[in-house]
Structure formats: C-alpha cells, structure tokens
Amino acid sequence: MKLHEHFKVFLDDHVNLNSTRLSLLEDSIVAVENAVRALDWGPRVxxxxxxxxxxxxTIIKPQSEQPFDADLLVFVEAVDGWAPKDYVNSLATGLGNLPVYKEKVRRYSHCATIEYAGERKIDVAPCVVNxxxxxxxxVCNRIADQFEASSPLAYTEWVKGKNSVAGGNDLKKVTRLLKYMRDIKGNFTCPSFLLTTLMGLQVYESDRGSAQFADLTxxxxxxxxxxxxxxxxxxTVPEVPNPKLPQEDQASGWDQTKYSNFRDKVNLYRxxxxxxxxxxxxxxxxxxWQRVFGENFAAGEAKRAAEQVSEAATAGALVLGGHFQDLVEKVKALGAAAVPAKLLRLPHIRRPTWRKANEQYKVKIAAELRTGKYERAFRSVRSAEPLQPGYWVRFTAANAMGVPFAEDYKVQWRVTNTDKVAARAGALRGEFYPSDDGSSRAEQLSYRGVHFVEAFLIRKRDNRQVGQSEPFYVVIE
Incomplete structure (x- = not known):
C-alpha cells in the first residue's frame, strides 16, 4: 500500500530538517557571510x-546528538602568488580571530568549518573564479595544495531540473528518505553527493508526467x-561522472568492497x-514499510493496533462474537482456533530481514514451564494454554523429529506481546532475540494478553533463513 498520509507525517516528523533548525541555519549563514565580507583576509569576495x-x-534531520551541517561557497577573485592552501588557511585564521567564532573554527581539506556547540556546522569553502x-x-585543496575544477552552480541546476521532471518535489523527498535509511541502518556507505547523482541519473526527460512518478511512494x-x-x-566499481563536470568521478572514493556492499543492500531494499x-x-x-524505514514509520497506528486487540476482538473485528471480556477469555473458552489470523500481521511486529535460502526446513517449538529462568522444568506447556504470570517458559527449537539443529545453524526468536497491559508497560516488543542456551530461550510471563513466540532458523555461513516455526501462543491470565 502507498500509505501517503504516513509518509507525509514520517517526513515531517523524522526525516526533514525542521523549520526551527532551518531558521537557525539561515540566520547563521547571514552572519557568516557578513563576517567573511568584512574580513581583511586577502581575496576580493x-x-x-x-x-x-x-x-x-535534500538536507535531513541528523541522528540523535549529531550536528547537521551546511556547505557555503564563497566565490573570490584570484590573488597573485597565492597557493590553493592560502585561501583556506587565511579564511580559517581570519574567522578564528573573530570573538564570535573564537575556538569554533576547524580547518579541513577544502574549507573552514564553524561548529556551533554540537548543534550545527557550517563549512565555508573558498571557490576561486576566472x-x-x-x-x-x-575549489582549493589545502592538504594537496592543488586547485580542483568545480561546477557547483551548474550541478545544483541539474539537480533542480531532474526534480522538476519527476514532479511534486518527489525526487528530493526520495533522496531524503534514502539518506535517512542509510543513516539509521548504518550498513552501507554512499556519500550524499554521490547518492544525489545516482538518483538523478534514474530520472529521464521522457518521465515528465509519467505514471511511474504519480506520487511519492x-x-x-x-x-x-x-x-x-x-x-x-x-x-565492479563504475565511474560516476559529475553530470556537469565529466572529468570528476564522484565514485572515486568507493573501493570494490564498499561498492559490492552498496549494490547488495540496494538490491535487498528494492x-x-x-x-x-x-x-x-x-x-x-x-x-x-517499518522494515525499510524503522519503527518510527506509522508508529502511532502500529501501537494502537497492538494495544486494541481485545477491543477489536469483542467488537467482532478480529474474532466472531462479542460476549467475552477480552481475547484472553475468548481463547480460554475456545482454544487456539479463536486466535485471529490478523494477530500475526500486527504492524509493530518486526518483519524478517534475512534473505531466504532455496531449501527450507521444518522447525518445531517445545516449551517447558519453570519457576525461574534457570530452575528445572516441572512440566511441558502447550501452545495457547492459559498460564499464570510470574512463571518462566523455556522455548526450544528442533527439527520435525525433535532433534536439535547442528552447530551450522543458529536460532533467532521473535517475541511479540499484544494488548493493553503490555502496551502500558512499553513492552509490546515484536523484535528478534538470540537464543540464550543452544537453540532455546527463556521468557518470563508478565502481561495479561495473547502473545506469541516464533523460531527462525538461520544458516551461519551465509546468514540465510532456512526455516520458520509456526507461532507458539502464550496466553497469560
């Protein structure tokens, strides 16, 4: 589903740089421009x-406790006798001598960076014209002491032109979404300027008004x-020429390992x-969609669906009949058949992220009741059997014959809670957890509701999913 309303809220609340920060940035930029113009640092601005x-x-909100940054070019006339490093060094020295920027200026290869107490950074880069x-x-490479050809204004116009073809500012929004995904997952590398170019290259002039660009999703x-x-x-690592400066290969920072990983991840996320x-x-x-963008996507609706299981059950939306107090009572009276199929599709449940292998094995769960996590079991437990809170259950995964799996495999457990009590405790869960003893895991019975546990069999050598159990329902009174 496209879920337009959730994408809009997600962008506004979690991806886009908010208006307050943008205003602070714009105010800071004006101040920096005025300061640079007033400096006696050498070149004419x-x-x-x-x-x-x-x-x-395509700037996005930074991850928690990280600053956001903005790049500002200062176009200057050439100074006779100056080397490339002189432009950056003189600018950094001049800014650093101003009381307002004292101890806030850092020097990097191409710019002087002003850092505002971890909140934001402004990279001021000299660009020599004519x-x-x-x-x-x-632009000026201070480290290599070289002038480097640049085409910043033409490239920005190229990006804007591609966005215009796509329509609805959707190219910009998609680029922000992918940058957000890159930052929250942290498992692939692609600099923002390269990602911007790669996305722009996928928009063709013939796409103007195309149904393939009908909306954001x-x-x-x-x-x-x-x-x-x-x-x-x-x-293998391709060349990605700057569309407005063909001699610049924007992919030059990629080695084969980084590129292969990026290529694999894009295929997976596609x-x-x-x-x-x-x-x-x-x-x-x-x-x-949460598997793609994380739990912040449609988080409110996901939580409501999980905590309102009993309301839906008694209203007849999940199970037939409305004369039971909640879903627990329904299952106690009618058994596992009363568990609605919709329970297994609740949106807060984390979807598997492993690629599936061609071969799949049967996985069965056995469960034992214990008085403590490491106490001896005193009896077995059936799926959907009503249980009292306070006890522990140890779940063990095995093959169809009840034989434990070999060391070549590991078992990951998806533990999902539902209903109001778990929601109030902030314990709806739905995540994956490792085994804590061989192919087994112990869980304490805590919250009234119909919950469930599933075992996922993962082959260690290639991290592929080779099996998944049926859900084992845990009914806590």
Whole structure:
C-alpha cells in the first residue's frame, strides 16, 4: 500500500530538517557571510552560494546528538602568488580571530568549518573564479595544495531540473528518505553527493508526467528499482561522472568492497520496498514499510493496533462474537482456533530481514514451564494454554523429529506481546532475540494478553533463513 498520509507525517516528523533548525541555519549563514565580507583576509569576495544537501534541498534531520551541517561557497577573485592552501588557511585564521567564532573554527581539506556547540556546522569553502580563463571555478585543496575544477552552480541546476521532471518535489523527498535509511541502518556507505547523482541519473526527460512518478511512494519504488537495475549490470566499481563536470568521478572514493556492499543492500531494499508497496493488507504493509524505514514509520497506528486487540476482538473485528471480556477469555473458552489470523500481521511486529535460502526446513517449538529462568522444568506447556504470570517458559527449537539443529545453524526468536497491559508497560516488543542456551530461550510471563513466540532458523555461513516455526501462543491470565 502507498500509505501517503504516513509518509507525509514520517517526513515531517523524522526525516526533514525542521523549520526551527532551518531558521537557525539561515540566520547563521547571514552572519557568516557578513563576517567573511568584512574580513581583511586577502581575496576580493564576489558572492556566496549554498552547496551540497542544503542547496539541493535534500538536507535531513541528523541522528540523535549529531550536528547537521551546511556547505557555503564563497566565490573570490584570484590573488597573485597565492597557493590553493592560502585561501583556506587565511579564511580559517581570519574567522578564528573573530570573538564570535573564537575556538569554533576547524580547518579541513577544502574549507573552514564553524561548529556551533554540537548543534550545527557550517563549512565555508573558498571557490576561486576566472583564475586562468573566464567561467572557470576551482575549489582549493589545502592538504594537496592543488586547485580542483568545480561546477557547483551548474550541478545544483541539474539537480533542480531532474526534480522538476519527476514532479511534486518527489525526487528530493526520495533522496531524503534514502539518506535517512542509510543513516539509521548504518550498513552501507554512499556519500550524499554521490547518492544525489545516482538518483538523478534514474530520472529521464521522457518521465515528465509519467505514471511511474504519480506520487511519492510510486516515485520511490520506481527510482530504487531503476537504481538496482543500473547497479546489477555493473558488478565492479563504475565511474560516476559529475553530470556537469565529466572529468570528476564522484565514485572515486568507493573501493570494490564498499561498492559490492552498496549494490547488495540496494538490491535487498528494492525487494522490501516492492513488497511493502504491493501489500494489500494495511497492517502488513505498515510492518513491511517499518522494515525499510524503522519503527518510527506509522508508529502511532502500529501501537494502537497492538494495544486494541481485545477491543477489536469483542467488537467482532478480529474474532466472531462479542460476549467475552477480552481475547484472553475468548481463547480460554475456545482454544487456539479463536486466535485471529490478523494477530500475526500486527504492524509493530518486526518483519524478517534475512534473505531466504532455496531449501527450507521444518522447525518445531517445545516449551517447558519453570519457576525461574534457570530452575528445572516441572512440566511441558502447550501452545495457547492459559498460564499464570510470574512463571518462566523455556522455548526450544528442533527439527520435525525433535532433534536439535547442528552447530551450522543458529536460532533467532521473535517475541511479540499484544494488548493493553503490555502496551502500558512499553513492552509490546515484536523484535528478534538470540537464543540464550543452544537453540532455546527463556521468557518470563508478565502481561495479561495473547502473545506469541516464533523460531527462525538461520544458516551461519551465509546468514540465510532456512526455516520458520509456526507461532507458539502464550496466553497469560
């Protein structure tokens, strides 16, 4: 499902840089521009221009306790006799001598960076204009002491042009979503400028008004699908020329390992996006979109669905009949058959992230009741059997014959709580947990409700899923 309303809220609340921070950034930029113009640092200042994510409007909210940054170019005339490093060093020295920026200025390869107490950073980069010929732009590499050709204004116009073709500012929004996904997952590397170029390359002039760009979610599916197709026919690190400066290979920072990993992850996430987009069940679709973007996506609806299981049951939405106090009473009276299938599709449940192997094995769960986590078992437990809180249950996974799995495999457990008591305690869970003893895991019985445990068999050598048990229902009175 497209879930437009949830994508809008998700972007506003978790992805986009909020208006307060943007206002602070804009105020800081004005102050920096005024300071640089007033400095007696050598070159004559021609103008300023935003650069990077700020200029392309793909800047995103930073992860917790991380600063956000913006790039500001200062276009200057060449100074006779100056080396490239002189422009950066003189600018950094001049800014650092101002009381307002004292101890806030750092020097990097191409810029002087002003750091605002961990909240934001502004990279101020000198760009020398017309040094050798009219229309020439060069940034200054302080470390290598070299001038480097640049085309910042033309590149920004290229990004804006691609966004215009896609329509609805959806190219910018998709780029923000992918940057957010990169940052929260932390398992692939792609610099923002390279990601911006790769996404822009997937938009063609013939796409103007195309149904493949009808809305944000469709655009996301289209662009990630095209990017995956582009990557899959390029098994080795490709050249990615700057579309407005062909001699610059934007992929030069990638080695084969980083590129192969990026290529694999895009292929994986393309499958997840297609799966979530094509899913007809709303709860299941929310859960699948959460697999892509994390638990902040549609978090409110996911929590409500989990905590209102009994209301839905007594209203007849999940199970037939409305004369039971809650779902626990229904299951106590009618057994496991009263557990609604919809329970297994609740959106807060984490969807598996392992790729499935071609071969799949039967996985069965056995359970034993204990008085403590490490106490001896005093009897076995059946799925959907009503149990009293305070006890412990140890779950053990085995094959169809009851034989434990070999050391070549590991068992991951998905433990899911439902209903109001667990919700009030902030313990709806639904995540994956490792075994704590061989192929078994112990859990304490704590919250009234119908909960369930599942075992996932993972092959260690390639981290592929080779089996999944049926849910073992845990009914706590």
């Amino acid at each position: 021609i103008s300023f221009a935003p650069q990077g994510s700020w200029a392309h409007e 040094r050798l010929y009219a229309g020439q732009y060069e 469709t655009t996301l599916k289209t662009l990630v699908g095209r990017l995956d197709d582009w990557l899959q026919v390029r098994p 499958g997840w996006i297609d799966d979530a987009f094509n899913e007809a069940d709303r709860d299941e679709s929310i859960g699948k």
